[in-house]
Amino acid sequence: MATDTQLDLWEVFIQSKSGLPYIHSGSVHASDVKMAMQNARDIYTRRGEGTSIWVVPAKHISASNPDDNDMLFDPSNDKIYRHPTFYVMPEGAKNI
Amino acid sequence: MTTKDATYNYAIRLGDNALILGHRLSELCSRGPILEEDLALTNVALDMIGRAQALLKYAAELEGKGHTEDDIAYRRAEINYHNHLLIEQPNGDFAHTIARQLYLSVFEYLFFTELEKSKDATLAAIASKTIKEVKYHMQHAIDWTLRLGDGTVESHKRMQKGLNDLYMYTGELFEMDHIDTYLLHQHIAVDTLSLKAKWQSEIEKVLTEATLSLPEDTYMQTGSKKGVHTENLGHILSEMQYLQRAYPDAKW
Amino acid sequence: MHNEHSDTHFQSRIDNGEHIEAKDYMPEGYRKHLIRQMSQHAHSEVIGMQPEGNWITRAPSLRAKQILLAKIQDEGGHGLYLYSAVETLGVSRAELIEQLQTGKAKYSSIFNYPALNWADIGAIGWLVDGAAIVNQVSLQRTSYGPYSRAMVRICKEESFHQRQGYEIMTTMMRGTKDQQAMAQDAMNRWWWPSLMMFGPHDSDSPRSGDAVKWKIKRETNDELRQKFIDKTIPQAELIGLTIPDKNFKLDEKTGHYTLSPINWEEFHRVVSGHGPCNKQRLDHHIKYHQEGAWVREAAEAYKLKTAKKELVTA
Ligand SMILES: [Fe+2]
Numbered sequence: 001m002a003t004d005t006q007l008d009l010w011e012v013f014i015q016s017k018s019g020l021p022y023i024h025s026g027s028v029h030a031s032d033v034k035m036a037m038q039n040a041r042d043i044y045t046r047r048g049e050g051t052s053i054w055v056v057p058a059k060h061i062s063a064s065n066p067d068d069n070d071m072l073f074d075p076s077n078d079k080i081y082r083h084p085t086f087y088v089m090p091e092g093a094k095n096i
Numbered sequence: 097m098t099t100k101d102a103t104y105n106y107a108i109r110l111g112d113n114a115l116i117l118g119h120r121l122s123e124l125c126s127r128g129p130i131l132e133e134d135l136a137l138t139n140v141a142l143d144m145i146g147r148a149q150a151l152l153k154y155a156a157e158l159e160g161k162g163h164t165e166d167d168i169a170y171r172r173a174e175i176n177y178h179n180h181l182l183i184e185q186p187n188g189d190f191a192h193t194i195a196r197q198l199y200l201s202v203f204e205y206l207f208f209t210e211l212e213k214s215k216d217a218t219l220a221a222i223a224s225k226t227i228k229e230v231k232y233h234m235q236h237a238i239d240w241t242l243r244l245g246d247g248t249v250e251s252h253k254r255m256q257k258g259l260n261d262l263y264m265y266t267g268e269l270f271e272m273d274h275i276d277t278y279l280l281h282q283h284i285a286v287d288t289l290s291l292k293a294k295w296q297s298e299i300e301k302v303l304t305e306a307t308l309s310l311p312e313d314t315y316m317q318t319g320s321k322k323g324v325h326t327e328n329l330g331h332i333l334s335e336m337q338y339l340q341r342a343y344p345d346a347k348w
Numbered sequence: 349m350h351n352e353h354s355d356t357h358f359q360s361r362i363d364n365g366e367h368i369e370a371k372d373y374m375p376e377g378y379r380k381h382l383i384r385q386m387s388q389h390a391h392s393e394v395i396g397m398q399p400e401g402n403w404i405t406r407a408p409s410l411r412a413k414q415i416l417l418a419k420i421q422d423e424g425g426h427g428l429y430l431y432s433a434v435e436t437l438g439v440s441r442a443e444l445i446e447q448l449q450t451g452k453a454k455y456s457s458i459f460n461y462p463a464l465n466w467a468d469i470g471a472i473g474w475l476v477d478g479a480a481i482v483n484q485v486s487l488q489r490t491s492y493g494p495y496s497r498a499m500v501r502i503c504k505e506e507s508f509h510q511r512q513g514y515e516i517m518t519t520m521m522r523g524t525k526d527q528q529a530m531a532q533d534a535m536n537r538w539w540w541p542s543l544m545m546f547g548p549h550d551s552d553s554p555r556s557g558d559a560v561k562w563k564i565k566r567e568t569n570d571e572l573r574q575k576f577i578d579k580t581i582p583q584a585e586l587i588g589l590t591i592p593d594k595n596f597k598l599d600e601k602t603g604h605y606t607l608s609p610i611n612w613e614e615f616h617r618v619v620s621g622h623g624p625c626n627k628q629r630l631d632h633h634i635k636y637h638q639e640g641a642w643v644r645e646a647a648e649a650y651k652l653k654t655a656k657k658e659l660v661t662a
């Protein structure tokens with residue numbers, strides 16, 4: 001018996017309004033990009049959720065390793081000078 | 097014949113095409129080859145029933161007897177339905193569905209592009225909404241025709257069979273009778289005869305790319321404009337009209 | 349320094365209210381529980397398309413037909429979201445379908461009951477989706493991220509399902525004698541099975557403990573069932589439906605309704621495969637899955653062919 005195929009896994013990103021970021025909505029199965037696009041449209045924009053769609057083969061997405069979280073994300077915690085509230089402005093300064 | 101009567105008939109024909117195709121497609125719900133495709137075909141079915149509702153509502157208005165679109169959809173006798181024979185044919189395999197979708201959506205795309213220019217404002221408005229939907233149906237049908245035609249030996253065979261089996265019902269799409277001609281003169285109806293060559297070359301283009309061939313010329317079945325159907329419509333109606341007929345006083 | 353791959357660390361993350369993502373460390377039991385629960389949930393959505401699908405072609409108005417189609421389509425979508433969530437744990441949809449078809453995985457027993465008259469479509473939306481929603485709202489806060497995100501999307505879409513069902517029941521109760529009889533008949537047949545949807549009593553539910561500790565389940569079977577009972581009985585009474593239970597009453601002190609005991613024998617019989625439609629539902633699923641095999645193969649073959657052509661022309 002041939003093993004069943006359910007086609008390839010794609011990840012779907014939808015932009016809900018022009019100008020806004022594309023946000024991950026979910027996945028679809030499809031054998032080619034046209035099918036992935038149509039399936040994404042049929043499944044994730046049924047209620048007017050989108051104005052634009054990205055589909056990406058799931059195999060092309062890499063995720064960071066949670067074991068590296070310390071190394072990746074902790075070092076930015078103490079770089080408070082990257083935030084505007086770090087700086088002291090003279091009283092009366094406007095539009096800055 | 098008044099323009100109103102003729103337009104009523106015209107709206108009924110278009111409405112019935114949408115209604116009966118919506119019926120056939122909704123029979124496929126939970127029967128798709130993969131979940132995604134199940135939902136895709138349901139979307140097409142929903143477009144169809146929505147279109148039927150708009151057209152039959154307009155027909156009810158033109159009729160002027162206080163009927164609703166549901167009265168029109170559910171309470172007529174078989175002979176008064178005027179959908180194309182192509183549409184009422186029972187579902188076969190997925191290739192059969194795609195063949196029907198291909199023949200029809202290419203036709204509908206050409207048809208509604210013309211109807212959008214109709215002097216009848218309601219029909220023109222329905223047409224311009226429909227074109228957007230049909231464009232998508234057509235893309236979906238073409239893409240699947242390519243996949244099945246140029247997929248495996250089996251899918252190629254099935255796709256060609258679907259195309260062959262349904263071909264004899266495609267002639268009807270282009271027929272013009274006295275109602276069509278009457279409304280054409282008033283710039284309300286579409287000259288379907290003039291769409292035939294374009295349709296054929298469009299279909300041929302897709303089939304060639306899909307390594308399939310246009311079925312050979314054959315005798316074209318006809319009858320729906322006179323209300324003469326295949327045996328299939330009666331069964332569709334007995335199912336569709338069941339509750340309306342069994343409980344005539346009920347509101348749903 | 350703590351060990352990120354320890355069950356204690358995992359449990360402290362859970363206790364902190366953190367979400368677990370696919371690549372994060374998780375105990376094997378957690379992973380297994382998730383796969384079982386999510387896939388069962390996914391299969392339920394997909395099998396649930398069948399009883400309602402039984403009425404699409406007979407829906408009594410164009411409006412009703414569109415609502416029903418859109419609703420069933422949503423359920424298919426829910427199955428799809430949940431299959432994707434399980435796939436994040438490394439189990440493919442093909443495997444999940446095989447587990448369903450070989451009986452290794454279960455689906456909600458409620459869908460092994462038949463939809464016999466049009467009011468059943470009302471009862472399914474109102475009672476079955478109603479019960480499901482109580483459960484699903486709670487699951488939006490489940491600890492596994494992909495599951496939680498799927499549930500948020502599902503709950504958004506579910507919001508019309510129960511209302512459309514209740515609308516059908518209301519219309520029929522305000523309709524002819526025949527319609528009222530159909531509505532009550534549907535109520536009689538769906539009431540008890542919908543209460544069984546929440547699963548056995550907490551005292552008889554062996555896995556509940558871990559699932560609550562891991563915050564996969566946020567509330568217990570009995571808590572959720574009581575919520576459903578308390579909000580549904582007044583809705584039934586409002587439109588004149590009789591609760592098919594002579595002993596139900598409102599406990600003035602607690603504000604909760606009490607009912608006759610649930611027939612767990614029936615529950616276990618249906619779960620173990622002897623409900624009215626178990627065989628029919630599975631046969632249907634297998635039949636159309638098999639009939640679709642050549643289509644999926646064709647799509648794969650076409651993909652490979654076009655990829656080759658692109659290589660040649662590149
Ligand atoms: Fe559901």
Ligand SMILES: [Fe+2]
Nearest residue numbers: 393422423426
């Ligand atoms: Fe659902």
Ligand SMILES: [Fe+2]
Nearest residue numbers: 423477506509
């Ligand atoms: Fe639902």
